Amino acid sequence: MTRISNPHYPPVIRIISGRNMPRIAGVNIPDNKRIEIALTYVYGIGRTLSNKILAQAKIDPNIRAQKLLPEETNRLKEIIEKGLRVEGELRRERMMNIKRLKDIGSYRGGRHAKGLPVRGQRTKTNTRTVRGNTRKTMGSGRRAAEKT
Structure with a gap:
């Protein structure tokens, strides 16, 4: 003791x-x-x-x-x-709020559905947190000439 x-x-x-x-x-x-x-x-x-x-x-x-x-x-x-509302109950409430925004067709609901920032952040650059780190590399648009 x-x-x-x-x-x-x-x-x-x-x-x-x-x-x-x-x-x-x-x-x-x-x-x-x-x-x-x-x-x-x-x-x-x-x-x-x-x-x-x-x-x-x-x-x-x-x-x-x-x-x-x-x-x-x-x-x-x-x-x-x-x-307090914690764990599953809080997660469920949060998901229901997002679902409600989508169902009523609000702008915020559409942003949630598309996986884009909801609160007015710029999207030309710096949306990696919301969209994930999926990078699309661009080529020249022309196939490389094949050797014969």
Whole structure:
């Protein structure tokens, strides 16, 4: 047992053991990372939201995920599952929004359908992120003369 104290959080006695990775929202959270970073492995949770969740659950963001107590893990699961849209639900909502734009025939929907930038970026050059790195090389347009 180790005693961990932090001036911002109440002192807690933690039993350190070789447990499995915590599983939150269907994602295995890496146990060797700080919980603040480990929560960002869940789709839809970034650093800012991770810190808000930890503050709400009254968990020190600097502890490693493997050192979380079962009660703390349950608190995190409860906060994430009740109050937030993450993982599959968020992906589904995002896809439905794009599908709706395509169905109503909006300009943005057409850009999504064609795989082009949606938010007004230039397309003569620099659209590699959206379109992928598919380069078409151009020749002279004439076949090379065959040797006889």
